[in-house]
Amino acid sequence: MAALWRLLLLSALLAACELRCASAFRICAFNAHHFGESKSKNSVVMKTLVKIVTRCDVILLQEVRDSKRKALPTLLAQINRESRDQYDYVASERLGRTGSYQEQYAFFYRTGSVLVTGKYQFPDDRPGDKDAFAREPFVVKFKAPKTEIQEFVLIPQHTSPTNATKEMDALYDVLQDVRRMWKTENIILLGDFNADCGYLAKKNRDKVRIITDPNLKWLLPEDTDTTVRASTSCAYDRIVVNGRKLSNAVVPSSARAFNFQEEFRLTEDEALDVSDHYPVEVLLRSAAVPVKVRLRSAAVSLSCSLLLVLLMLLSQS
Ligand SMILES: *[C@@H]1O[C@H](CO)[C@@H](O)[C@H](O)[C@H]1NC(C)=O
Numbered sequence: 182m183a184a185l186w187r188l189l190l191l192s193a194l195l196a197a198c199e200l201r202c203a204s205a206f207r208i209c210a211f212n213a214h215h216f217g218e219s220k221s222k223n224s225v226v227m228k229t230l231v232k233i234v235t236r237c238d239v240i241l242l243q244e245v246r247d248s249k250r251k252a253l254p255t256l257l258a259q260i261n262r263e264s265r266d267q268y269d270y271v272a273s274e275r276l277g278r279t280g281s282y283q284e285q286y287a288f289f290y291r292t293g294s295v296l297v298t299g300k301y302q303f304p305d306d307r308p309g310d311k312d313a314f315a316r317e318p319f320v321v322k323f324k325a326p327k328t329e330i331q332e333f334v335l336i337p338q339h340t341s342p343t344n345a346t347k348e349m350d351a352l353y354d355v356l357q358d359v360r361r362m363w364k365t366e367n368i369i370l371l372g373d374f375n376a377d378c379g380y381l382a383k384k385n386r387d388k389v390r391i392i393t394d395p396n397l398k399w400l401l402p403e404d405t406d407t408t409v410r411a412s413t414s415c416a417y418d419r420i421v422v423n424g425r426k427l428s429n430a431v432v433p434s435s436a437r438a439f440n441f442q443e444e445f446r447l448t449e450d451e452a453l454d455v456s457d458h459y460p461v462e463v464l465l466r467s468a469a470v471p472v473k474v475r476l477r478s479a480a481v482s483l484s485c486s487l488l489l490v491l492l493m494l495l496s497q498s
Contacts (some may be wrong), residue, residue: 205432205467206294206328209237209439210418211460212339212373216245220455221252227259229455233441235264237462238291239323243339243372245272245285253287260289267292273302273319278312286319286337286372296324298332299363303355313351315341320359329466330430333367334359338374345375346385353390356397356423366424370397373407373458378415391421398422400436400463407438407459409452418461435464 211233213220220226234240234256247253253272260268269292275283290297299322305312322334336355340348352370359368370391375381386392392399400420401407407418420436422428438459442452 205435205464206325207237207239207462207464208335208369208371208420209233209240209460209462210243210337210371210373210420211240212243212418212456212458214244214456214458216242216256217247217252218249221247221255223454225451226455227256229441229445229447230256231260231263232445233439233455233460234260234268234289235266235291236439237289237460238294238325239335240289240460241335241337241371242287242289243284243337245287246283247285248275248283253285257289271297271300271321276305276316276319278315284316284339286316286339288321288335288337290323294325294327298322298324299334301359301362303358307354313354314338314348315344318352318355320355322363322365325465327467328430329468330367330427331468332365333369333427333465334363334365336368336370338370338372340373340375340380342375342380345380346382346389349374349376349381349391350389353394356391360423367427367430368423369427370421370423371419371461373418375417376419377417378413380417396423396425398428400431401438401461402436405438405461407461409442409449409457409459411449418458420461420463422463430466432464432466435462437462 213230245253253270257268257270268289270287270289272285272287275285277283301320303317303320305314305317316339318336318338320334320336322332324332336352336359338348338352356368356370360366391397398421400422401416403416405416406414408415418438422431438461440459442449
């Protein structure tokens, strides 16, 4: 009998959930540390990567080092084999100051919830700001009908550690460019900025315009650890949102690092085989579902569970 009451309570909760909690939309950024041929051939690593990607509606992968251009297609194929939802990706050209060390930015996205509506490779010889970045941001505009905000732009950046402060500051110019070009304020800057520990000195923070401009909100708490190694604790990876409207569309306190080592019960070495960074993520509020529709689905799930309870009662007596 107690079990029945518990079931009844659970179904009431589920029905209440239908009314209240439409599933939120997750945006992630992950420095996948030398993601290329050798990782794409490691089935254990790939399994974890698939799990990491498919938690997110959109995820920025950084440090893609895929000179043979096979690792990204391999990851996509495995995701679409193993996941309920279909994914696709857009990737930048290979970027870097020297021919021998190049990286790509790649955005994987759930095709059922996101559409790519614009792409813009920030030029590496922009007048007045010659060669600010080691890897110029590959900016992508998304349409996301299931979110309250409907449309947003992601500016990715993996800074080079030695120039992290300067590159973070230069992101401000990219932001202004994108605001003008696409006439939108719904812009998120994200990625491994190396924004902590030895790479961003406290005294230099007031020289970084994406820190000092009050229109920008740094979402992850300063004491967040985005590194896998137990011996380090640094908030290198960041998510920064522009404008009040976008700030309001973020689920409060949802920004965090995703500790995949703990969540997937890996040892430190197993986690390090995947990356030395955790992904960072934030939730966007979903678009309001009309009250009538929510009421209807709540009523359906409540009557289903009542019926179930009734059947169980009958079968017991
Ligand atoms: C740092 O910036 C300087 C000046 O723009 C550039 O010459 C140098 O190559 C940069 N270092 C790295 C590691 O990108």
